[in-house]
Amino acid sequence: MDSITQAALGATIAGAVAGKQLGRSALLTGAVLGTLPDLDVVIDYGTAVANFTQHRGFSHSLFVLVPLAVILAGLLWHWRPQVSLARWLALTGLILVTHPILDTFTTYGTQLFWPIAPPLAISSIFIIDPLYTLPLLAGCVFFLARPPAMKVMAGALIVSTAYLGWSLAAQQIMTARVKPALAEAGLEDYRLLVQPMPFNTILWRATALTDDTRVEIVTGFLDGDGPLTLERFPRNPELRQQLLALPEVQRLEWFTGGFMQYNQNGNDITATDIRLGIPGAHPFTFVVAENTDDQLLPRGSTRLPRPALQPNATDLLWARIIGRAPVLCLSTLSLPGPGEGC
Structure with a gap:
């Protein structure tokens, strides 16, 4: 805390x-x-x-x-x-x-x-x-x-x-709510993390991981009876397998329980803890290697600056917590229009 x-x-x-x-x-x-x-x-x-x-x-x-x-x-x-x-x-x-x-x-x-x-x-x-x-x-x-x-x-x-x-108790209730939606979406053998959104225990975020995809669900106690909105984010299993040989990546996998995302930005290879923050604004992203002549070379890790949240992020979160907005899209941190999805 x-x-x-x-x-x-x-x-x-x-x-x-x-x-x-x-x-x-x-x-x-x-x-x-x-x-x-x-x-x-x-x-x-x-x-x-x-x-x-x-x-x-x-x-x-x-x-x-x-x-x-x-x-x-x-x-x-x-x-x-x-x-x-x-x-x-x-x-x-x-x-x-x-x-x-x-x-x-x-x-x-x-x-x-x-x-x-x-x-x-x-x-x-x-x-x-x-x-x-x-x-x-x-x-x-x-x-x-x-x-x-x-x-x-x-x-x-x-x-x-x-x-x-x-x-x-709230965490168990939310876990029971999202599991049927994940099963209906065809997810099997996934790792699941259910945690509250910032500053409250009314609105919750569920993250389900498989080898090649990540599914995010935002749901809360003030939601209606409508279906849950599932957002999919691709993973990079090939890059992950290459990086697992690096001691610092092994340490991150151990520390986060595998809730990591790996990307290549230019020559830099980054590792992001996807448990903390929200997509687009995760606070812990590290450069752990570089790609030189199609070869991954380890380097002493450095942390990238924390991405800034958009100015209306608090208003959007509040609207979603109290149920005024039925859907909050994590990929864009926006509220879709009536009848629209993420």
């Missing part, structure tokens, strides 16, 4: 656990601890792909964070002994462990059991979702006004956690 949400979650946990003993300083302590695992972004691993796939790595591993929580609890206990060691352990442990667990609910991927397991990505919540974050921020504001408000902080945690539970 975004840094504001992680800081708010850490502050809320600290207020609920030790707000009576620490007062308003509990919020600052919790916010700092809540953002601690994300400091790995300052580490340069040498290439763009390495930086992309190492983020949420060791710093989000339970094998690292649990011992770190014990160490920090001991240090904080010596700093503020009026808070018992057990309470400090609860505070540091809950904050440091809930950070990567919350990240696991997003699509990016979190190496919760680094170094012995691949990334986990439940993909039931967008990386920024106001409905998850606002109860936490409201609890913190109330705490600042009337400390210690520990019951209010606990209530904020219950509400935000219940919203996470709703996101899981």
